[in-house]
Amino acid sequence: MSTDATGLFTTFDINGVTLGNRLAVAPMTRVSASDEGTATETMARYYERFARGGFGLLITEGIYTDRAFSQGYLHQPGITDEAQEQAWRPVVEAAHRHGAHIFAQLMHAGAISQGNRFRETSIGPSAVQPKGEQMEFYYGKGAYPAPEAMNEEQIADAIEGFAASAARAVAAGFDGIEIHGANGYLIDQFLTDYANRRRDRWGGDTRQRTTFVTAIVEAVRAKAGPGVPVGVRISQGKVNDYAHKWPGREQDAEVIFGTLAEAGISYLHVTEHRAWEPAFKGGPDSLVALARRYAPQVPLIANGGVQDRARAQEVLAAGADIVALGKAALANPDFPNRIQAAQELAGFDHAILGPIANIKPTELAA
Template sequence: MWGMSLPNRLAVAPMSRVTATPDGYPSQRMVRYYEGFARGGFALLITEGIYPDKSFSQGYFNQPGLADDDQAKAWRPITDNIHRHGSRVFAQLMHAGALSQGNPHRSHTVGPSAISPNGTQLTFYKGVGQYPTPVAMTSGQIDEAIGGFVQATVRAATLAGFDGVEIHGANGYLLDQFLTETSNQRADEWGGHVIKRVRLLTETISRVRAAVDQRFPVGVRISQGKVNDFHAKWPGGEDDAAVIFRALAKAGADFIHVTEYEAWRPAFDGADTSLVALAKRYAGDVPLIANGGLHDLQRAAHMVKQGVAMVAMGRGALANPDMPSLIASGRALRPFDASILGPIADIKESELTLRHG
């Protein structure tokens, strides 16, 4: 797949761990954290969300960046160690938009429309209180945001040693804010019908895809639920899914990473088809990565039988950074301990001990 030799179908899902330096450089704890998954046998690692520019994209304090050449070069110890163990690694590029709660580069947030996000800031990522009301982005700022994704992708490919990128179009961040009707009330070419609301996603994919070698995979993560609106659903149901997945495929996505809380559940009330199955139905031959409660190995195996290219583990990988090795040797998996993500969801020394002994 993607011209790569992958030993299994198991990937590590992207998980924000706010353990970078204040100026966005990967820390030594991050080097050890990512190496542990590769040492444990995961074929593919997808990084936590990385901010692509020093404008409005950073979402959290101590989030890593790919916003300049020095930040990109600082990822080399991580990517080199991953490759040393025979695994591959994709950089997930994330623009937080209106959900930014820790950006030292700007004093305000931006989004598709001046609408306050639902919910409150995430305390386990050092947030406090309500989300501020964003400023509606100008056409120039939209173009600048797309350019940030493009430039970060070029750095990922040429300086940082990544094997591909995943554009974060899920979980309520900027690209998802444009896709979502309640947060996007624009009356221009970026708002209105779902085919116009998905445009920022497709323009970003197309421009990023054109900026790097065709052998360098460019994919996208997509979801209905958001970090600030857990139970959100696409209002048009399967009709929206058809438009969105067809558009992502047409834009040139090399893979679509579908994430739901429980990936096997029906996507919409009164229906019986999961979002993963709808992606397979409408995205043609684009390889799919499925994520969401799939640490149950029977469910993971069923996803693969349904034609999913890879299964991405979040909680399961945190509890079992050596999951592929455990499966291969027939040993039992460890249960997930939620305390690992509290009170702040940074990388704990106890995790690193589990990874390296």
């Protein structure tokens, strides 16, 4: 744990990968891949700016994992065939050129898929219509249709998709794998009581609902090999249910974080709207503090609402090892260099993400 003024700029080791500092770029979907889901030169230039700007770790946007039901958005990148795998190489090389490490975030959209060139319909743990509305800045509109409940074969295929994609990510040169277990996507649907009504081994109480994510961790670990960090991202809130809180509160945190620690993950990535605030009404502890308590030996990345140096240090002091920045990184792709030089930071302008959230030429001009 680092509380000193220079803590942000100390190295940190995750499963043998030594990050240059404690500042990471949070995963952000920017729907800028080709029609075929290959990463583009624009994307390589976009990621390169964060590396040049001093971030020790870049976590990619959510990458889809199979050619069936995983894709969530039109122009989302995938890593499911040779062409998609190769297209990531320039992105990885751009990060490495400036001394940053880069982890691939693997994502299956499940019931909240709103654009998939391989399928017209969606699948989820149970046939429960998702809350919320599709995101227009990702080419969606209106309610989400109800998904089909996954059968055993579809569950096995989804797990295999994560494993095969992890192998491709390692082959493309990525330094680590982040399994997207947060924000309302398929893995989070399995974790969530109201989205997972299954009575088989994939559903039940909180512990039982972790079966899917731990099966994915195991499969990914087997394919990625022992030297590659394999982490999991976890949240309470969802893109389609922003204010969701775990009904079992701290007990759910204990089960979820404890089970992931037992499963042997290399790091945990927790995200909340404001990382430093109490996770539950009336309780004192942030999700960062709870992750530290219930997964004490596991390296911890924390994300949510951090906009400046003081807040980043506060989150480290609360127990995180790494702080990930989303909007503040979009506004300041050179955030680490700026705070080290005591330069002023720019505020985030939402216009960057409109009307579509794709990478804008103005971002690359800087």
